[in-house]
Amino acid sequence: MAVCKIALTLAAIIVMINAQRPFYAGSGAIGYPQLENESVQLSNRFGEDAxxxxxxxxxxxxxxxxxxxxxxxxxxxxxxxxxxxAMRRQPQTWPQKPNTFIDK
Structure with missing residues (x-):
């Protein structure tokens, strides 16, 4: 009887795990296409980079x-x-104020 309960519990867990994503959705990430060569750099299609x-x-x-x-x-x-x-090329930055709780 205990073996039957364990087998039924394991079968239920396996069914719940497999039901999370349908088989026809594939195993890859959703929303991002698979790239053949990830080192390909995107550039301007008109040929100007200015x-x-x-x-x-x-x-x-x-x-x-x-x-x-x-x-x-x-x-x-x-x-x-x-x-x-011009502002993007030379951003204005300020030094961070030291944290009195950490920097003693």
Whole structure:
């Protein structure tokens, strides 16, 4: 009788474990495709690696034309992008305040 209970319990546990994911879902992670070669680097499909603002939509000629326009006549989104790009390249950091509970 005890052997029957143990076998029935083990069978129930195995059924619950296998019911967690259907057999047709596969055994890989959900949401991420399998890559053949993980060392492949993603790059710009247009062949340009220079950073451009989103509003330019990848048009390098537009940026070149905007650079030739006087600063007073440049669009605000372009000036804003230049300022944010400069801030991203040289971030302002402050030293961390020492913790009085740990650093004695």
């Amino acid at each position: 950073p451009l603002p989103i509003q330019a939509k990848g048009d390098r000629n537009l940026i070149n034309r905007l650079e030739s326009v006087p600063i007073d006549n440049r669009p605000f989104w372009y000036l804003n992008w230049q300022q944010y790009d």
